[in-house]
Each structure stands twice: as C-alpha cells, then as structure tokens.
Amino acid sequence: xxxxxxVLDHLPVRSAVPALWDxxxxxxxxxxxxxxxxxxTTLVPLALAGLLRPxxxxxxxxxxxxxxxxxxxxxxxxxxxxGEEVGERVGFTVRGERRVGRRTVVEVVTTxxxxxxxxxxxxxxGVAVVMLDECHERHLxxxxxxxxxxDVRATLRPDLWLVAxxxxxxxxxxxxxxxxxxASSTTPAGDVPAGGAPGSAGGGFAVPSTAxxxxxxxxxxxxxxxxxxxxxxxxxxxxxxxxxxxxxxGDRVRGAGDGGAPIVTAHGTAHxxxxxxxxxxxxxxxxxxMRVDPVLLEHVAAVVRRALRERDxxxxxxLPGVGEISRVAGQLxxxxxxxxxxxxxxGRAPAVVQDAVLAGGTGRxxxxxxxxxxxxxxxxxxxxxxxxxxLAREPRTDHARGLGALTTVRASRAATRQRAGRAGRxxxxxxxxxxxxxxxxxxxxxxAPEIAVADLASFALHCACWGDPDASGLALLDPxxxxxxxxAREVLVxxxxxxxxxxxxxRGARMARLGLHPRLARALVDGAREVGPSSAAEVVALLSEExxxxxxxxxxxxxxxxxxxxxxxxxxxxxxxxxxxGALGEVRGDGAGTGPGGGGTGSGASRDGGGQGxxxxxxxxxxxxxxxxxxxxxxxxxxxxxxxxxxTGAELAAGSGLREAEWLAIAVADRPVAAASARVxxxxxxDEETARTAAGTLHTTxxxxxxxxxxxxxxxxxxxxxxRIELRSKPLAEPDPERVRAGLLDGLRGxxxxxxxxxxxxxxxxxxxxxxxxxxxxxxxxxxxxxLLDRADAWLAGVLDRARGRADLxxxxxxxxxxxxxxxxxxxxxxxxELVPERxxxxxxxxxxxxxxxxxxxxxxxxxxxxGWQETPRIAGxxxxxxxxxxxxxxxxAAVTADLASFWREGYRSVRAELRGRYPKHxxxxxxxxxxxxxxxxARARRG
Numbered sequence: 001x002x003x004x005x006x007v008l009d010h011l012p013v014r015s016a017v018p019a020l021w022d023x024x025x026x027x028x029x030x031x032x033x034x035x036x037x038x039x040x041t042t043l044v045p046l047a048l049a050g051l052l053r054p055x056x057x058x059x060x061x062x063x064x065x066x067x068x069x070x071x072x073x074x075x076x077x078x079x080x081x082x083g084e085e086v087g088e089r090v091g092f093t094v095r096g097e098r099r100v101g102r103r104t105v106v107e108v109v110t111t112x113x114x115x116x117x118x119x120x121x122x123x124x125x126g127v128a129v130v131m132l133d134e135c136h137e138r139h140l141x142x143x144x145x146x147x148x149x150x151d152v153r154a155t156l157r158p159d160l161w162l163v164a165x166x167x168x169x170x171x172x173x174x175x176x177x178x179x180x181x182x183a184s185s186t187t188p189a190g191d192v193p194a195g196g197a198p199g200s201a202g203g204g205f206a207v208p209s210t211a212x213x214x215x216x217x218x219x220x221x222x223x224x225x226x227x228x229x230x231x232x233x234x235x236x237x238x239x240x241x242x243x244x245x246x247x248x249x250g251d252r253v254r255g256a257g258d259g260g261a262p263i264v265t266a267h268g269t270a271h272x273x274x275x276x277x278x279x280x281x282x283x284x285x286x287x288x289x290m291r292v293d294p295v296l297l298e299h300v301a302a303v304v305r306r307a308l309r310e311r312d313x314x315x316x317x318x319l320p321g322v323g324e325i326s327r328v329a330g331q332l333x334x335x336x337x338x339x340x341x342x343x344x345x346x347g348r349a350p351a352v353v354q355d356a357v358l359a360g361g362t363g364r365x366x367x368x369x370x371x372x373x374x375x376x377x378x379x380x381x382x383x384x385x386x387x388x389x390x391l392a393r394e395p396r397t398d399h400a401r402g403l404g405a406l407t408t409v410r411a412s413r414a415a416t417r418q419r420a421g422r423a424g425r426x427x428x429x430x431x432x433x434x435x436x437x438x439x440x441x442x443x444x445x446x447x448a449p450e451i452a453v454a455d456l457a458s459f460a461l462h463c464a465c466w467g468d469p470d471a472s473g474l475a476l477l478d479p480x481x482x483x484x485x486x487x488a489r490e491v492l493v494x495x496x497x498x499x500x501x502x503x504x505x506x507r508g509a510r511m512a513r514l515g516l517h518p519r520l521a522r523a524l525v526d527g528a529r530e531v532g533p534s535s536a537a538e539v540v541a542l543l544s545e546e547x548x549x550x551x552x553x554x555x556x557x558x559x560x561x562x563x564x565x566x567x568x569x570x571x572x573x574x575x576x577x578x579x580x581x582g583a584l585g586e587v588r589g590d591g592a593g594t595g596p597g598g599g600g601t602g603s604g605a606s607r608d609g610g611g612q613g614x615x616x617x618x619x620x621x622x623x624x625x626x627x628x629x630x631x632x633x634x635x636x637x638x639x640x641x642x643x644x645x646x647x648t649g650a651e652l653a654a655g656s657g658l659r660e661a662e663w664l665a666i667a668v669a670d671r672p673v674a675a676a677s678a679r680v681x682x683x684x685x686x687d688e689e690t691a692r693t694a695a696g697t698l699h700t701t702x703x704x705x706x707x708x709x710x711x712x713x714x715x716x717x718x719x720x721x722x723x724r725i726e727l728r729s730k731p732l733a734e735p736d737p738e739r740v741r742a743g744l745l746d747g748l749r750g751x752x753x754x755x756x757x758x759x760x761x762x763x764x765x766x767x768x769x770x771x772x773x774x775x776x777x778x779x780x781x782x783x784x785x786x787x788l789l790d791r792a793d794a795w796l797a798g799v800l801d802r803a804r805g806r807a808d809l810x811x812x813x814x815x816x817x818x819x820x821x822x823x824x825x826x827x828x829x830x831x832x833x834e835l836v837p838e839r840x841x842x843x844x845x846x847x848x849x850x851x852x853x854x855x856x857x858x859x860x861x862x863x864x865x866x867x868g869w870q871e872t873p874r875i876a877g878x879x880x881x882x883x884x885x886x887x888x889x890x891x892x893x894a895a896v897t898a899d900l901a902s903f904w905r906e907g908y909r910s911v912r913a914e915l916r917g918r919y920p921k922h923x924x925x926x927x928x929x930x931x932x933x934x935x936x937x938x939a940r941a942r943r944g
Contacts, residue, residue, distance in 0.1 A: 002083040008052065011039030016266035017047045023262035024048075024129075024161045028153065029178040032165040034266040036421025040165055041065075041133055042077045048129045048161070049106045051082060051089060059128035061106045064114045066139045068094040069345075069373050074133075075099070075108040095515065096572075096579045111141035116515055118148045119465050122156060129161040135174060136166040136414050138449035138477070144462055147474035150180065151466075164261075167421060168414040170446060171263045173477055178261035180475050271424035273386075278303050279436040287391060287408035289670075292324055296434070300389045301331040303432050304367055308340060311430055313384025314366040315340070318419050320391040320408050322346050325369045332367065345370040372415070386423040386431040388416060392447065395454045412447045413440070449478045456480055457518045460488035461497055461504070465512050469502030494630075494697055495522040510587040514580070520544055523628035528584055531620045537580035538563075539624035541573050543667055546682065553656050555625055555667055555684035556617040622686035626665035626694030633691040634664045634683075635725045641677070642666075645691075645698050645723025649677035661685040665694070691722060698723040703732060705739035707747035714743045714805045741800045744809065749789050755809045762815025767852035768836045769818070775876045776835065779823035788818075795820045835876055843869045843933035850875070850882065856898075860885040863894055863911070864923055867931040872900045886911070889919040904928050 008014065013034045023030040034040035041063070046052050049061040065071040075092035079085060086092065091100030092108040100107055109117070111132070118124065130149055135142055146164065153160050164174045280299040287293070300317065307315050319325050325344050332342050341364050368380055372392055392411040411419075416433070423429025433440065451459070459480065463471045469489070471480055492498040497508030497518055504512070511521035520540050527536035542559055548569055551558040562573045626633050634642035640652040640659045650669060652659050658680075668682035692699055701720045708715040716735035720727040748755055758766075772780035781787070788795065797820070799812050822829035839847040844865035851858040857875060863886040873882045886895040886903070894911050897903040908928055916924040925931035 003052070004081050004083060008039075008043060008081060011043045013038040013040050013043055013266045014047075016264055017044065020044065020048075020163070020264045023264055024163070027179070027262055028158065028160070029162045029261040030164075031171050031174045031178065031261055031263045032163055032266070033171050033263065034165070034167060036167045036418060037271065037425035038266055040167070040266070041070075041074050042081060044163075044165070045106050045108075045129075045131055046078055046081065046090075048131070048163075051106065058105050060126055061129045061131065062114065062117075062124070062127050063106065063108045063131045063133055064111045064142065064145060065108060065133050066111055066137050066142055067373050068097075068110055070134070071108045071110050072097075075106075078106060078108075096575050111139060111145050112515065114145050115141055115148070115462060116513075118145065118152070119462070119512065122148075122152055124152065124157065124160065127160070129163065131163040131165055133165050134167075135164045136168050136170070136418075136446065138447055138451075140450040140454055140456075140459055143449065143451055143476055143478075144459060144474075146177070147471075147476050148462075148466060150178065150475045151473075168417050170477075171265075172260070175260040175263050177475055177477055271426070271428045273420050273424040273428070274430040275420070276430060276432045277437045277440075278306075278432045278434055279439070280434065287320075287410075289407055290321070290323075292320065292391065292408055294327070296389065297324060297327050298331060300387065300434055301328050303387050303434055304328070304332060305338070307385045307387055307430075307432055308338070308365070308367070311385045313427075313429070314368065314380070314382040315385045315387060316368045316370060316380055316383045316422050317387040317389070318411075319369060319371060319389050320393045321371060321406070324389070324391075325371065329369055338367070340365040340367045342366075343368045346373060380422065381426070383422055383425065384427060384429040386419055386429065388419050388431060388433050390416065390433060390435045390443075394448055395450065409448075410443055412444045414446050416440075416443065451476065451478050451480055454484075455517075456484045456488040457491045460485060460492055460502075461508060461512050461518050464492065464498050464502055464504040465509060469498065469504075492518060495519070497522070513587055514583050516540065516544060516580075519628045523624045524580060524584055525587070526627050527624040530623055533581050533584045534577075535620045536624055537577045537584060538573075539621050540580055540628070541577040542621075543625065543628060544576060545569075545572065546668055547573075553653060553680060553682055554658055555665075555682050556621040557657075558682065559617055559621055618685050619690070622665045622684035623690050623694060625667040625684045626686055626690060629665070629667060630695035630698060631723060632666040632669065633686065633695050633722065633725075634666050635691075636662050636664075642680070643725055644678075645695055645725050647724035650680050651677045652680050652683075656680070658683055658685065663687055663691050665691070688727070695722055703735070703739075704729075705732065705735045706743040707750060709750060712747075712751065712806065714740065714747060716740065716743075737801065740804065744800050744803055745792055747806070747809070748792055753785060753788060753814070755806065756812045756814040756817070757810055758814045762813065762818065764838065764849070764852070765815045765818055768832075768838065769821070771852045771857065772832070772836050772876070775880055779826055779828055781821045781823075783818065783821065791821070837875060840873050840875075840882070842866055844935045846935060856880065856883045858883050858885055860887060860893075862887045862889065862891075862935065864889075865933050865935055866900065867923075867925070867928045867933040869933070870901050870904070870929060872898055888915055889922045 016032070016034065020030055020032060032040060032044065043052075045061045045063045048059065050056045050058045063071075063074065065074060071092050071094050075086050075090050078090040079088065082089060084090065087099040087101045087104070089103050090106045090108070091104040092098075093100065093113050094110050095112065114130070124130070132142055132146055132149075135146070146162075149160070149162050153162060162178060164178060280296060282295050282299070284296045284299070285293040297319075300319065304315055304317055317328070319328060322344075325346060329342050329344060332338055343366055345368055366382065368383070388411070390411050391408050392415060393406045394409050396407045420431040420433075423431050459471075460469070463469055463474065466474075468474055470485065489498065489502055492502075492508065493500060495511075495518060496505060497511055498504050507525075508518075511518060511525055514521045514524060516524065520543055523543070524536050524540045527539070530536075538559060539555070542555065542562060547558045547562060548567075551561045551569075562570050564570075565573075631646040632644050634644040634650055636642055636659075637649075640654070640656065642650040642652070642664060644650055644666065648671070650666060658664060663686045664680070664683040665686045666678075666680055666683045669678040669680050671678040686694075699720075699722055701718065703717075704719045705716045706714070716732040716739075717729045718732055719729040766783050769781065769783045773782050781791075792800075795817050796812070799817055803809055803812070822832055836852070837850060839849050840859055841847050842859075842861055842865050844862075846861070846865055848859055848861045851860065857880065859873065859882045861884065866884070866886070872884060874880060875882060881898045883896060883898050884900060885893050886897070888894045894915060895903060895907055897907065912924045912926075921937040923931065923934065923937075
C-alpha cells in the first residue's frame with residue numbers, strides 16, 4: 001500500500017491542518033472553510049484519523065455527507081489516496097449499502113445514517129472525531145445531527161471533536177452554534193492502534209435513557225443553546241472576531257470571542273475560474289412550482305454548445321431536476337453532431353452510472369448534466385467548464401392539507417459559488433451563468449434552511465426519541481416553525497409513535513429504527529400484519545422513492561412494472577424492498593399492527609410474496625398506501641374529481657385509468673400554487689372497507705344539527721364520515737331543541753331577516769321603532785339588522801322553539817315578534833302610538849299613514865283635505881315636524897313643505913293657478929285657510 005503523497009502534498013487544505021489541530025485540541029470544535037478542490041473532504045479526515053502519520057495513534061473519524069453519491073465518492077477518493085480499496089481503512093455506509101471492514105477507521109456516512117447511529121449509541125463509542133461536511137446546504141438531517149452532537153459533547157462526551165466544514169457557509173453562525181457547548185478538549189477519545197476495530201455500525205434506534213438536560217462541560221446548561229447561538233450570530237456574534245494565528249498563505253484561525261468555536265479558513269491556491277454572464281436574449285417566465293420555462297432550457301442547451309466551441313475540457317451543466325435534465329439532453333442530441341458524450345447525474349441514476357461519471361478517463365469529451373448532487377464533495381474529472389441554469393429545487397409543505405411538493409427557486413449565491421468551483425478543481429476553468437450580473441446581486445445569500453420549509457414529522461420523531469419532543473433544548477441555527485412542528489406532532493400521535501405529551505412510545509421507537517419517514521414506517525409495520533412483510537416492503541419501497549412518470553399513476557401497475565423492470569429504478573427498488581423486509585424482521589414480535597389503524601381488515605388481502613395477480617396487487621398497494629396517508633383516502637365526485645378525507649379536493653389526469661374507481665388511496669399528490677385542487681400523481685384503487693380500516697382514527701358517527709348553506713335549510717341528521725367524506729346519513733326524528741334553535745339562528749345570521757314574513761304593517765312597525773330609537777334614544781330599541789340578529793333570542797323567543805326549518809320561519813309574523821322589543825317593562829310602550837303615530841288625522845277627517853322610511857317622517861295627503869290647517873303636525877313629543885307632501889287630485893305631489901302656514905301664504909297661489917284648470921271639479925278657494933276641507937269634488941262637497 002503506497003500513500004499518494006504527490007497528490008496529497010498539492011492539496012491546498014494541507015497547510016490548514018496544523019491550525020485545525022490546534023483549534024480542536026483547544027476547544028474541541030471548529031468550523032473549517034475551504035474552497036472546492038482544496039481537499040477538505042478527503043485530506044482532512046485522513047489527517048484527523050492519523051493515517052498520514054505512519055506509526056502514530058489512529059483515531060476513528062466519521063464523515064457525514066448530505067448525499068449518498070457524495071459519501072461513496074469521498075470514500076473512494078480517500079481509499080485511492082491511501083493506495084487501498086474501499087472497505088479497508090476507509091469505508092462508507094449509506095442506506096442499503098455498507099462497505100467497512102475490521103480495519104476501517106475513517107467511515108463516510110450520510111447524515112441520515114449518522115442520526116440513526118446517534119439514536120442507537122448516544123456516546124458514539126470509540127469515535128474520536130465527527131466531521132459534518134457541506135453544512136452550508138442546511139439539510140435538516142445535518143442540522144439535527146449537529147444539534148445532537150452538541151448535546152453529546154455537553155453531557156456525555158466533552159472529548160468528542162466536532163468539525164463543521166464547507167466551502168461556503170455562514171461561518172460565524174456555525175462558530176457561535178458549535179461554541180455553545182463550550183467544552184475544552186485535549187486528546188480525543190477513540191485512539192486505537194493502526195488496524196483497530198471499526199466504529200459502531202450504522203442503523204438501529206433506541207429510546208435514549210438520558211434526557212438532553214444537565215450541565216455542559218464548562219458548567220453551563222446543555223439545553224437552550226439554539227436560540228442564543230442564532231441571536232449571537234445575528235448580532236455580530238457577541239465579541240469582536242479576531243485573527244488569532246496566521247499559519248501561512250492565508251490559512252488562519254479565528255475565535256469568535258469566548259463562546260465561539262474557532263474558524264479555520266484555508267485559502268490555498270485554488271485554480272481561477274472566469275465568469276461569463278450569459279443571460280437569455282428572449283424573455284423567460286419565472287419558474288412556477290415544478291414548471292421551468294422551455295425558453296430557458298433551450299437557452300441552456302445553446303450555452304452548452306457555445307461552451308463546447310469556446311473552451312476545452314468537459315462541461316458540467318447544473319439543472320434543477322431530472323425532467324429538465326432529460327429535456328436538455330434531448331435538445332443536445334449528443335453523438336458526432338455535438339462532438340461530446342451526454343451523461344446524466346442525479347439522485348435516481350444508478351450507482352454504477354454515477355461512479356462511471358466520477359471516474360472519468362473515457363478519452364472522449366463529455367457533457368455532464370447534473371442536479372445539485374454534483375455541487376459538493378465531488379470532483380468530476382476533466383471538467384473545465386460549468387454551465388449553471390441558476391435554479392434549484394426546495395421542498396414546500398402544505399401542513400394544513402398534509403401535502404408536500406418540490407418547488408423551483410433561484411439558486412442562492414452560496415450554491416452558485418459551489419457550482420462554479422467545480423470548474424476549477426483540476427485546472428483553471430470558466431463558469432457560464434445563464435443570468436445577468438445585475439440579477440446575480442439579487443440572489444439570496446444562502447439557501448433556505450430545510451427546517452423552515454419541510455415536513456417535520458421525521459425531525460419530530462428524532463427529537464422525541466432523543467428526549468426533547470419540542471426541540472426547545474436543541475442547539476439549532478434556526479428553530480422549527482411552530483405550525484409545522486405542531487402538524488408533525490399531530491401525525492406522530494395519530495400513528496401511535498408518540499403520546500399526547502410528545503413522548504416517544506415503544507411502537508414509535510421501533511418504527512424509528514426502520515429508517516423511514518414515520519408515515520411509511522407506520523405503513524410497513526401495520527401493513528406487514530395484513531399483507532405480509534415482503535409485500536408491505538415492496539409497496540413501501542415504491543413509496544419511499546417516487547417511481548418514474550412512465551410507470552403511470554396507478555400504484556399497483558407501478559408495482560408490477562418495478563417487479564418486471566430492468567431499469568435503474570427497478571434495481572434500487574428491489575434493493576430497498578430487501579432492506580426494508582430485513583429491517584422489519586428486526587422489529588417483529590413487537591405487536592406490529594396493534595397501533596392506530598393496525599387491526600385486521602378481514603379483507604382477505606393478507607399474503608406474502610409478489611406477483612399474484614392485479615387484483616391482489618390492488619388490494620396490497622391500496623391498503624399500504626392508505627395506511628401511510630390515511631387523510632388522503634379519497635372518494636370520487638365525478639369527472640375525475642375526488643374529495644380526500646382531509647377535505648382537500650383532488651383531480652386525476654384526463655387519461656388516467658383510475659377515473660372509474662369510486663375509492664382511491666392517494667400516495668403522491670401536489671397542490672400547485674393558487675390551484676383549488678391537488679393533482680394526483682400516484683394512487684391505488686381501494687374499497688370503502690379498506691378506507692375505513694386504514695383511516696380508522698378519522699371515522700366518526702355524529703348527530704349534525706345546523707343550518708346548511710348549500711341547501712339553505714336546517715339539516716338534522718345522523719352522519720357517518722371518514723374525515724370530511726360523508727359515507728351515509730339518515731334524518732333525526734327528534735333533534736336536540738337547543739341545537740335546532742342554534743341552527744335556525746345561524747340561518748338567520750347567514751341569510752338575513754328575510755327568512756321571516758314581513759307584511760306591510762311589520763315593515764311600518766320596524767320603521768317607526770327605528771325612528772324612535774334614532775330621535776328619542778333609550779329605552780327605544782335599536783332595530784337594525786345587526787342589532788336584531790344579536791337579540792334574536794329575545795324578540796323571537798317562543799317562535800324559535802316551535803320552528804323546525806325554513807318553512808316555519810317563513811310563517812313567523814315579524815311585526816308581532818318585533819313588538820316584544822318595545823319597552824313594556826318601563827311602561828313607555830304605552831306611549832309609542834302617541835310619540836310615533838302610525839296615522840295622523842287631518843282636517844278632512846281622514847287618518848293618513850305616516851311614512852317613516854326616510855330620515856324625516858312624511859305625511860302624503862291631498863291638498864284639499866288640509867284646508868284650514870295652519871300648523872304643521874309634529875311628533876316625538878313635538879320634537880320633529882312632519883314633512884307634508886301635498887298631493888294633486890290625481891295623487892301626484894304638488895308641493896312639499898314642513899311649514900303649512902308659509903305654504904298657504906306664499907306657495908298655494910302658484911299651485912292653484914297651475915292645477916285649477918286641470919282639475920276644475922275640485923275646490924280651489926282663494927283663501928284656503930278659511931275653506932272647508934274635503935276628500936271629494938266641489939259638487940259632492942256642496943251636496944254633502
């Protein structure tokens with residue numbers, strides 16, 4: 001075995017290792033900032049393990065990477081530097097694959113594996129150093145692992161060294177966070193002779209016997225550090241940052257005051273990378289949800305072709321997702337016409353394909369189209385050019401509806417710097433950025449932390465198993481949002497993983513050991529009892545990584561396609577199904593299936609083993625999917641529309657073969673921004689019995705008495721529901737009178753007082769009462785709509801007790817009911833007719849109705865009936881004069897006055913002159929004040 005010292009000596013980060021050693025020996029924690037290509041991921045772990053100093057002590061080092069592809073690549077690179085095969089002194093563990101040996105001392109794991117290991121063995125027995133790589137990406141597992149490791153240092157292992165490493169990161173924020181543990185350290189534990197036993201194996205989960213409280217090694221509290229660390233970071237990190245020691249060529253150590261972890265920065269001699277701004281000439285619509293404007297993708301393909309013409313070397317092109325990679329690959333074509341081989345790298349690509357891309361050495365020029373998996377911890381040999389589309393994918397979760405989706409966003413400046421660095425790993429390079437320099441200044445500085453936008457059910461289960469259900473005692477750069485955390489804890493209670501107080505149950509601890517999202521763990525544990533472990537594992541494996549779109553939207557058909565398939569997805573699916581079946585075997589005998597929804601279905605679906613026919617596959621796939629997502633069981637509403645138990649609407653694609661099904665278990669759905677319904681991506685046919693079994697906690701039977709807005713009627717019935725889905729109902733013969741009363745009041749408040757019968761007399765009474773309230777005030781009641789609805793109990797007393805629906809309300813005499821509001825108790829009601837008369841007797845003897853509809857009361861009367869009346873009538877105890885509308889013999893207004901005496905003197909003469917010739921049969925005396933009032937014509941008046 002020959003160490004490749006020629007390569008190691010040229011890695012720029014080597015000069016920063018002494019400073020890193022000093023920082024760790026002094027404080028036990030450090031932040032390492034090193035540009036891409038400097039050897040941060042590969043040289044530093046070897047140096048910390050003592051593998052570059054033959055004959056010296058060897059320490060076990062665990063390196064945590066955010067992605068499986070990066071973990072495998074980092075392990076291969078370190079093994080190559082040592083002149084060994086992976087699995088000797090350097091190994092790796094990722095989900096579904098483990099290559100370590102008896103002599104392994106440096107193990108590269110994913111952050112998910114590290115979390116599992118911490119839950120199984122909180123002390124990380126035998127491990128001396130943990131390095132969290134690419135911490136700038138702010139993946140939730142990495143943030144959680146950092147918090148747990150700080151807890152371990154503060155309470156159990158002050159000797160455990162912890163390094164947060166990245167090429168671009170919020171160094172001061174991480175320094176404040178890591179320094180919160182405050183533990184000093186000398187030689188770390190875990191020194192073993194060369195060739196010693198490896199660290200603890202990955203996987204496994206146990207309910208911790210210790211909580212996160214207690215004192216840290218510096219005497220301070222071990223909990224509550226997260227908020228303080230973030231506050232310190234945001235406020236300039238408390239103390240002035242100073243350069244403590246300059247090692248050489250810009251490599252330095254900084255200490256963020258007394259509380260911060262040292263920051264070791266390696267500037268090194270990174271190869272220069274030129275920037276070419278290449279914005280599209282045509283307008284590009286902003287990304288929306290998962291949609292990327294085809295104009296941008298055409299432009300990216302054009303920039304790749306331009307880069308091939310203008311520059312030497314391979315091209316690495318960053319795109320947001322698999323779909324965009326496929327479309328750009330199609331536009332490039334490849335082959336002789338392009339002059340380069342087109343390769344695709346993403347999380348779904350087979351490991352052998354990923355490894356081949358990273359191995360390089362084909363002798364032919366390559367264009368590598370990649371997602372963000374190629375941003376960090378990877379050197380793609382031969383790459384001298386990066387083309388960056390400037391987009392990234394982030395999770396978004398609709399916690400109210402239980403729906404999650406990826407959305408396309410502008411990449412952060414930190415991410416674009418990481419991407420550009422890929423071009424300068426081996427030699428000077430260039431990055432073509434598909435946006436303008438002005439737009440670059442508007443990019444977010446850092447990516448959104450996953451804890452702020454993701455589904456937190458897994459995080460909440462980790463915290464519950466750790467003994468801190470609400471995460472209040474964990475050191476986190478960003479606290480979990482309250483609403484998202486509450487939604488996650490509701491899920492855990494519903495599946496029996498935690499109790500109402502958030503404490504993990506035995507069932508929850510066993511589910512956590514499966515290394516799955518809690519929903520899928522529930523489906524595997526409870527589904528295995530119903531359909532057998534192998535069948536349950538097959539479906540859960542299908543749900544843990546969404547199958548390719550070409551598999552279709554029918555989950556059972558996708559299951560059969562995966563069984564038959566020879567593609568990369570089918571290979572990963574088979575491996576994951578085997579892993580899950582094995583993991584399930586470790587937790588069997590624990591009462592699996594006895595939690596919520598875990599009882600027997602009696603449906604005859606129970607079996608083990610695949611490929612026994614479409615009908616059986618439907619039953620198996622449907623039950624397992626429904627167990628994972630009980631609030632997504634859905635009933636058809638016609639035309640491809642569905643209603644989920646959560647109350648959210650859903651739509652099937654136009655050509656879907658699932659449109660004829662009455663019931664579906666929806667496994668994958670997303671809800672586009674501003675869309676009324678979710679789009680169904682993957683679902684299985686089920687029946688009502690399966691839906692009721694899987695969503696048992698959502699099943700209710702209750703008496704519903706209330707006003708139905710849809711029907712415009714009081715509804716009193718006994719309803720059986722599955723969440724918001726109505727299964728069946730029947731009328732209630734004797735509904736609760738109080739609930740009937742309340743329902744009728746709701747109807748009145750919703751539809752208004754028009755539900756009652758308002759006669760002319762009732763309207764008149766209300767107008768008179770309104771006038772009295774406006775002019776006289778108390779004790780005369782307010783009869784506005786708002787006031788009447790607020791006091792409906794009072795003036796409709798007795799009426800509501802007898803009513804049973806809309807028709808009964810329509811028979812209520814509103815005027816008779818309204819009179820109850822008059823102040824009878826004080827005796828004032830007796831004066832109502834006097835103060836606010838309904839009619840006024842005029843000189844002719846007629847009793848004329850007063851109109852109170854306007855601001856001032858109006859008396860509309862024939863002019864001849866008022867002869868001899870000098871004073872205008874006044875009401876409300878003489879406070880308000882009545883406005884008199886003097887009518888012609890035809891009943892049309894001839895004059896309006898509030899002063900009759902003045903009208904007779906000044907206005908009557910002109911009215912007489914205008915109307916006397918038109919109505920000659922009616923009296924028009926020269927002196928109306930002395931004339932006899934009459935309702936009749938002049939001749940009839942004389943006969944009378």
